[in-house]
Amino acid sequence: MSTPDTGDRIRLTRALFPELASELDAALASNGGDRADEFDAWLDGETEALRATSLSSVAFADVLDEAQRDRFGRAFDAARAVAGWVGLEPPQPEAFAEAGADLARLGAALSGDPTLVPVPAPYGLGAAGWRRLFERAAEHEGPLSQPEGGSPLVLANEAEREFALLDRAPSNVPIVRTRAGAETGWTLRLVPGGLAPAVLGLSFEHGPHATLPEMLMLQLMRAASSEPLVDARSFTWLAGALADGRLAARHVYDAGERSVRINCREIGNQGPHLGARPPVG
Structure with missing residues (x-):
């Protein structure tokens, strides 16, 4: 099974948490946006945690x-x-x-x-x-x-x-x-x-x-x-x-x-x- 690249994982997490992503994007923009990379890295980490826990149960759901x-x-x-x-x-x-x-x-x-x-x-x-x-x-x-x-x-x-x-x-x-x-x-x-x-x-x-x-x-x-x-x-x-x-x-x-x-x-x-x-x- 292929492993999603970093961009795919970030997009997945943004899709899972759209309101949170929008709020943090707005906050970053108001402060010059100089921490956007840190935010995306955090999203990437959250995706990995989800893949190892709750998202893994999707295969069993049906x-x-x-x-x-x-x-x-x-x-x-x-x-x-x-x-x-x-x-x-x-x-x-x-x-x-x-x-x-x-x-x-x-x-x-x-x-x-x-x-x-x-x-x-x-x-x-x-x-x-x-x-x-x-x-x-x-x-x-x-x-x-x-x-x-x-x-x-x-x-x-x-x-x-x-x-x-x-x-x-x-x-x-x-x-x-x-x-x-x-x-x-x-x-x-x-x-x-x-x-x-x-x-x-x-x-x-x-x-x-x-x-x-x-x-x-x-x-x-x-x-x-x-x-x-x-x-x-x-x-x-x-x-x-x-x-x-x-x-x-x-x-x-x-x-x-x-x-x-x-x-x-x-x-x-x-x-x-x-x-x-x-x-x-």
């Missing part, structure tokens, strides 16, 4: 009811807070709609399942990028805080070695990039966000599964919103088989160590605490 919009709004607010820790910014909701995301279908699914959470998830960060995000999360008091420093994201050797397979976006989901040529692409799906998967005792074959970026983003969004993290007493399978199809990664939150761990098991493993979080989208 297809979602108030409760659905509220859940989407809270999710995007949390995702923006998380991404901002490392200078990233998720695409606006309308960008996902323009890319082909079916917001009406997602809204209907939300209404049918109170555990579903909209998760804007980034792909292409790599293991180092996710560690940086978790290191920033560790700086805040909460379920991932690390008083002695370090990253609360722990990867098993197998997951580290084949991280690119886990960092791969789903093939059937629209991918949005905030600018042309950006390495990071974003998807928007609904992920079951209950404290444990709805059904346990499942092998990897009982999918589909949430991706690693979706589960990591879900946890960071919950941490940023001061909500308890999921999988403190369960494991969630992650999409993407490893080791030539013999292994699969699973996600767990270690409350004692205040860390998220990604370890691997054989795909046929059906431990009593293993489950799936089938995404919608």
